[in-house]
Amino acid sequence: xxxxxxxxxxxxxxxAGVALGAAAFGVFLSRRHKGGEDDAPKFTRRSNHGxxxxxxxxxxxxxxxxxxxxxxxxxxxxxxxxxxxxxxTKQGGPKDRAVWIIKAPGGSTVELRTExxxxxxxxxxxxxxxxxxxxxxxxxxxFTDAPGDRGTRVTLIIEYKAPGGALGRAxxxxxxxxxxxxxxxxxxxxxxxxxxxxxxxxxxxKSETREAKQQENA
Amino acid sequence: MMRALTWHxxxxxxxxxxxxxxxxxxxxxxxxxxxxxxxxxxxHLYDGVIPGxxxxxxxxxxxxxxxxxxxxxxxxxxxxxxxxxxxxxCGGCFHCKIQQYSACENSNxxxxxxxxxxxxxxxxxxxxGYSHMTGGYSGGQAEYVRVPFSDVGPVVIPxxxxxxxxxxxxxxxxxxxxxxxxxxxxxxDTVAVWGCGPVGLFAIQSAIVMGASKxxxxxxxxxxxxxxxxxxxxxINFETTDVREALMEMSGGIGVDAVIDAVGMEAxxxxxxxxxxxxxxxxxxxxDRAAALKQAILAVRPGGNVSIPGVYGGMTDKFxxxxxxxxxxxxxxxQTHVQRYTKPLLDKIEDGTLDTTFLIxxxxxxxxxxxxxxxxxxxxxxxxxxxxxxxMAQEAAS
Numbered sequence: 001x002x003x004x005x006x007x008x009x010x011x012x013x014x015x016a017g018v019a020l021g022a023a024a025f026g027v028f029l030s031r032r033h034k035g036g037e038d039d040a041p042k043f044t045r046r047s048n049h050g051x052x053x054x055x056x057x058x059x060x061x062x063x064x065x066x067x068x069x070x071x072x073x074x075x076x077x078x079x080x081x082x083x084x085x086x087x088x089t090k091q092g093g094p095k096d097r098a099v100w101i102i103k104a105p106g107g108s109t110v111e112l113r114t115e116x117x118x119x120x121x122x123x124x125x126x127x128x129x130x131x132x133x134x135x136x137x138x139x140x141x142x143f144t145d146a147p148g149d150r151g152t153r154v155t156l157i158i159e160y161k162a163p164g165g166a167l168g169r170a171x172x173x174x175x176x177x178x179x180x181x182x183x184x185x186x187x188x189x190x191x192x193x194x195x196x197x198x199x200x201x202x203x204x205x206k207s208e209t210r211e212a213k214q215q216e217n218a
Numbered sequence: 219m220m221r222a223l224t225w226h227x228x229x230x231x232x233x234x235x236x237x238x239x240x241x242x243x244x245x246x247x248x249x250x251x252x253x254x255x256x257x258x259x260x261x262h263l264y265d266g267v268i269p270g271x272x273x274x275x276x277x278x279x280x281x282x283x284x285x286x287x288x289x290x291x292x293x294x295x296x297x298x299x300x301x302x303x304x305x306x307x308c309g310g311c312f313h314c315k316i317q318q319y320s321a322c323e324n325s326n327x328x329x330x331x332x333x334x335x336x337x338x339x340x341x342x343x344x345x346x347g348y349s350h351m352t353g354g355y356s357g358g359q360a361e362y363v364r365v366p367f368s369d370v371g372p373v374v375i376p377x378x379x380x381x382x383x384x385x386x387x388x389x390x391x392x393x394x395x396x397x398x399x400x401x402x403x404x405x406x407d408t409v410a411v412w413g414c415g416p417v418g419l420f421a422i423q424s425a426i427v428m429g430a431s432k433x434x435x436x437x438x439x440x441x442x443x444x445x446x447x448x449x450x451x452x453x454i455n456f457e458t459t460d461v462r463e464a465l466m467e468m469s470g471g472i473g474v475d476a477v478i479d480a481v482g483m484e485a486x487x488x489x490x491x492x493x494x495x496x497x498x499x500x501x502x503x504x505x506d507r508a509a510a511l512k513q514a515i516l517a518v519r520p521g522g523n524v525s526i527p528g529v530y531g532g533m534t535d536k537f538x539x540x541x542x543x544x545x546x547x548x549x550x551x552x553q554t555h556v557q558r559y560t561k562p563l564l565d566k567i568e569d570g571t572l573d574t575t576f577l578i579x580x581x582x583x584x585x586x587x588x589x590x591x592x593x594x595x596x597x598x599x600x601x602x603x604x605x606x607x608x609x610m611a612q613e614a615a616s
Contacts, residue, residue: 060312062310062311062312062315083329150312151312181332184328185328185329186328188328188331189328191311191323191324192308192324192328195308195310195311195323195324196245196308196309196310196311196324196367197244197245197291198243198244198245199243199327199328200243200308200324200325200326200327200328200344200353200366201242201243201327202327202330202344202350202353202354202355202356203242204236204237204239204240204276204356204364205237205238205239205240205242206240206242209242210329
C-alpha cells in the first residue's frame, strides 16, 4: 500500500509538472504568435504554421520603387526571372485575373489561377488563388524605400498549402523547386535584371543557358 | 572548337578541345586570349582543396587578349587589346557603387550562390575559372573566353605596352598592391611580408613605393628570397632562422608595424599544428593551414596592422584570437577589388614606377599548360611565374 501511495504522490507531482510545462508552453507560443517579442518579420520565426507554409524573402535593389513596381505589376514579365513559372497569361477583369503555368516534379505542370486582392501603386501588390487553381496560395510583394540612395527594399511573402502535404513538399524539395529556395533565387534574378539589365549566367554557349534548357524541357 | 586547359581531378589538368564561347548576354564580349598566367591560387584547385570544381571546367583567371566579338551593350570595340580583372563585377549593385567590386551581388548566378552563402553567411561574387562556388565561369587558359559585364572590368591597353608588361593587372599586381594598402603603411614603418611568391613580391614592391622604411621578406626558397632582395627587401629564411626573434631584433625590439600574409591556406612550415592541419586538409577535414598567419599575428607590434591577401577558404584550428584582441590589432583582407586599381596601376607601369616583367620565369604555349602546372607546383624556387601563350609555337617556349 505504501508503495502505491508513493507512486500516487510521485504521479501527481509529475502530472502537475506536465500541466505547468504545458501552461508555460502555451504562454510561450501565444507570445510568439502575438509578435510582441521582437521586431523581426513573422516569416523569420522558428514556428510551425500548420499545413500552411509561409515563405518570405527580401532583397534591396538600387532602383526607384516605381520602376520595380511597374515591372512586377505586369505579371507577364515574371517568368523571365521566376525559374519554375513557364508562362503567365492575363485574363483581365476588375481583379486582373491571371493563369500561371508552373512546373511541377516529373515534367508535369500545375495551374495557378489568381486574382489581385490589393494594390497600392509603387508600394504593394497582393494576390490569392481562386477557384479552379491547383494550388492554394496567397502572395504579396512590397516595395519600401531603403535608406539614402540604397534603392528599394523588395519583400516577397508567399503562403501556400503544399500539394500532397509533407509528401508533396518532399518531392518538391527533391526537385529543387522548394518554394523557399525558389523565392530566394527568383528575387536574386529580379535584382540582377533590374540592376544590370541581364540575368547572370556562367554558360559558355547559348544552348547551355537556363532559358535554353527550360525550352528543351517544356 | 577551341583548345582549353580543363580540370579533371586532383593533379590532373589537360588541354582539351571544347566548344567555343558565344555571346549570351548583351554586355558580354568574346576575347581571343593572347597571354594567360597560372596563378598560385590555381594550385589550390590543382591540389583539390577548393570545393565545387567539376571535371571539364576551364581554369584560368589571369588573362588578356584581343576583343573579337561584342554584345550590343558592350562598350568595347573589336580589335582592342584588354586585360580582364579576375573578379567579375556588374558595376551597378550597392557594392560595386562603393568600389567593393569583389563583393558584387549580381555576377554569381542565383542558383550557384547557395554554397558560399551557407559557408560564409553571404554568397561570394563570381570569379573566372575558379569553381562553381564562384559561379562556374569558364576561365582564360583557353584560346577564347566569354567576358560578362565587359563594359565594367576590362581595361584597354595602349599599343606600345607589351602583354608581359600589363598581364598582371588582371590579378596579382592589384592583389599585391591592395595587400600593401591594407597594411596602412606610414613612412617610418617596418613591414614584414610572408611568402615571396608573385603576390608577396608585388606586395613588397608596392610597400616600397608606398614609402615603408623597411620591408622584411620571409620565405624558404633561395631564388624567391633573391628576387625579394633585388626589389629592396631584407630577407629571412624561415627554415634556418627563428622568424619572430629575428623580426623583433630587426625592428629594434618593437615588433614590425604591419604584417602581410601572402601565403594563404596551403602554408609550408614545420610547426606541429601545421603538420596536423596538413593531415586534416588531406583527409578532407577541411582545416586551412594557416602557419604564416599565426606567426604574423604573434610578430606584429601591439596596435599594428594585419593584411591578408593570401587565400583562405574554410576554418582553421588554434587561431591566436587572444593575441589579436589583447594586442589591439587591425585586420584587413578580402578578394581584391581589382577594378579599383587597374587604371592607376596601368599608369604606374606606363611611367616606369612599377615593372612586373622580372617575375616571369617561363613562357609556354597553351598546349604545355599541364606541364606548367606540374612544374609551378613542384619547382617553386625556379618556376616563379608561368605565362601561357595560346598563339605560341611549341618549339618557341622560353
